[in-house]
Amino acid sequence: NRQLTLASRPIGAPTVNDFALQETTIPEPKQGEVLLRTVFLSLDPYMRGRMSDAKSYADPVAISEPMVGGTVSRVHTSLHPDFKVGDWVLSYSGWQDYALSNGEGLIKLDPAQVPPSYALGVLGMPGFTAYMGLLDIGKPQHGETIVVAAATGAVGSMVAQIGKLKGCRVVAIAGGTEKCAYALDKLGVDVCIDHKAEDFAEQLAKACPKGIDVYYENVGGKVLDAVLPLLNTGARIPVCGLISQYNATALPDGPDRLGQLMGTILVKRMTVKGFIIFDDYAHRYNEFAQDMSQWLHEGKIHYREQIVDELDQAPQAFIGLLQGENFGKLVVRVGAD
Ligand code: NDP
Incomplete structure (x- = not known):
């Protein structure tokens, strides 16, 4: 059983030396348990937070x-009555080949409906994040202007497309001309701007000739600075x-912008x-799953994965994900299906 463990807590950007590959024996399930073989592993920005022991909403990885x-x-x-050998499940097994589960929290997937890896992206946590953040907090109204950065990524690409479905002007921000061309052609945004320009x-x-009504904040930093006025x-x-701040070790250079931010919140009643x-x-979750499955089925949502082979x-x-090297939802193929 190959496992990738946390070897050290990074200061700044993580390096490969912060991880260690180790071999352990494949665990044996007890009565009421299943042994799961990882096929796809999701890589997500929040994992940077788990590498750090700074206080957060979730415990760090030891x-x-x-x-x-x-x-x-x-x-x-399987030694569990509800699961049989070969069943596909959404699990939280971590960066390893095999994991035991007592069945709690496992969600069965039907590979005949959609590719199973979609449960890690468009039909899973990132899609859900885009949907709730945009619709419940952003409350976009027809004709309004939405700005979203990391617009070709797992969350941003869904924010952009849901924004279009709601009849908004969507201004995307992405890193590089290739990503911007994709946002225009496949995601259907109105404009895409390269933040490296x-x-x-x-x-x-x-x-944004009519200003910005919804800023879906994915990145902070200089994008937020440009959005604020x-x-x-x-x-x-x-x-x-x-x-943009997950690898930061200090506050950014330049004047303190907190006063400007709070002033804008007050004056603009944001x-x-x-x-x-x-x-x-x-x-x-069900509300999201229903809408998103339907949009996918109707061909209204375009989804792009970047699949990297092998756990190591x-x-x-x-x-690379923390530096914009991914193009689409980043997934590792750990084992053959
Ligand atoms: P993405 O697939 O969007 O990948 C990250 C992207 O961020 C990169 O491809 C890059 O895109 C962009 N990026 C990285 N550094 C910078 C920078 N300095 N300035 C501007 N853009 C940068 O990841 P996700 O869709 O999984 O996550 C997007 C955001 O959503 C993250 O901030 C993540 O933490 C957050 N999130 C929050 C959740 C919540 O519950 N609150 C749940 C899930 C995600 P580009 O090359 O286009 O710049």
């Missing part, structure tokens, strides 16, 4: 323990993530609300 993570797995051996802030202002009265900001998807919205490639792929 040193020498396997990294945590959502997986799509198959039942390899010199005149990024000017381009954003031009793309463009926000309309009554604007909503679902604070989903701040990926709603700024953070959320942690399953902590806050688990009770609304997970650290490098994860490091």
Whole structure:
């Protein structure tokens, strides 16, 4: 049983040396348990938080323990009445080949309906995050302007497309011309701006002639700086993530912008609300699953995965995710299905 464990807590960007690959024996299930074989492992930005022991909404991974993570797995051996060998399940097995489960929290998947890996993206946690953050906090109204960065990623690509389904002008922000072309052609956004461009802030202002009504916050940093002066009265900001800061070891250079931020919130009477998807919205999962399955079925949602082969490639792929090297929802194929 190969496992990728946390070897050390990174300071700044993680390196491959912060992970260790170890071999352990495959565990044996007891009565009432199943042994799961990982087929797909989801890589997500929140895992950077689990590598750190700073106080957060979830406990850190302990040193020498396997990294945590959502997986799509198959039942390899079953001593549980509800599961049989070969069943596909959504699990939280972490960065390893095999894991035991007593069945609690496992969700059965039907590979005849959609590819099972979709349960880690469009039909799973990232899709749910986009849906609830945008619709429940962002409350987009027909004709309004939505801005979303990391717009070709797992969450952002869904925010962009749901925004279009709701009749909004969607201004996407992504890293590089290839991602921007994709956002325009496949996601159907109105404009896409490369955040690496010199005149990024000017381009954003031009793309939002009627200001910004919803800023779906995925990244923070210079994107937030450029958005701030463009926000309309009554604007909503679902604070989903701040990926530009996850590897930061100090506050950014330059003047303290807190006064400007609070002043804008006051004068523009804005709603700024953070959320942690399953902590806050688990009770609304079915609503999301129903809508998203239907949109997918009707061909209204485009979904892109980047599948990386082999568990031992997970650290490098994860490091790249924090630097914009992924293009679409990042998934590792751990075992053959
Ligand atoms: P993505 O698939 O979007 O991958 C991350 C992307 O972030 C990169 O591809 C890159 O895109 C972008 N990025 C990285 N660094 C920067 C930077 N410095 N400035 C601008 N963009 C950057 O990841 P997810 O869709 O899984 O996650 C998106 C966000 O949603 C994250 O902040 C994550 O933490 C958050 N999240 C929050 C949840 C919650 O419950 N609150 C649940 C799930 C996710 P590009 O090349 O286009 O810049």
